[in-house]
Amino acid sequence: MESGLQKRIKNYLENTGFSVASLERKAGLKTNVVRNILRGQSKRPTGETLQAIAKVMECTVQDLLEGKTSPIKEDIGIFPHESPMVQFPDTLSEVLQSVLKVNKDKDYKFTVHQTLRIVEEIYSYTIKKDPPKIDIDFVEWFVQRVAR
Template sequence: MSFIYTASIFIYISYNYDKIYFQKNYLSVMSVFANNLKAQVLNRMKEKNLGPIELEKRAGLNRGAATNIIHGRSKNPTLETISSIANVLNCTIDELLEDPEKTVIKAVKKQDIQYETLIDLFYQVLDHTVLCIKNLKQDLSLDQFLDVLKEGYVYSLLKNNKQVDKKFIEWIIDKNANLY
């Protein structure tokens, strides 16, 4: 590599560093928002027993708008789309973009749940998840397994009176196995 070529790359990077850094971080932030939005929409749809097509109809969205968010294909939905979804799901835009783990932590703190209950429930969810994966003969990656475990635990903790919801866990396993 010639000195002139190397020097011109260095000059280009130094003049454009802020722009490159901003673009990299902007994409990273947008990815976090997209993941939070996806998780929040899925959780709230489950709570309201809504499918993506029904959500799109009620929100007055084009076909596939909610589906693209749910499947991670829409990384930068419009504010109008997010607002319409929030209205149907009876929440704010901020709540849809909030990290689901922060939502869980807030809810657990409100319930003042004892540590022993948290641990016992976790082990019950873990046992049932492993049993279901074996019975359903599903091959899940480690990430998929951890997603199933986390979703099942959070749902059981917050939505099912601290009891393992076996049907929900089976549904999550099936959903995760079919995503990849």
């Protein structure tokens, strides 16, 4: 029977598109540590292991064990909100190009769905300015924050 910890790790991997190996690397864990948790071979991971996994997932160990998740990683790592209407198509296009450039320059790996959600968030932020203007520093910061 699958534990809550296993479910939360699997859900995180599915939502972020990360592999088990990439989670282990980001957490600084040895190969197969997370895989053994997911297979049920490690029923009582150490506190250090749980802290490392929780840090990558941006939640506390208690949240990891009890089923709460950080809002920054909820819904593929982006804050949920109502989707805006496309009022400024050229701005939307510029946002998309900026996000794709940052992804390419930093070699981030996002799914199409994740990328579109990032674009949506940045577009929502950008159109609040008068006139709407892309803040490349914000784009880089936001994409980096989601990539963690």
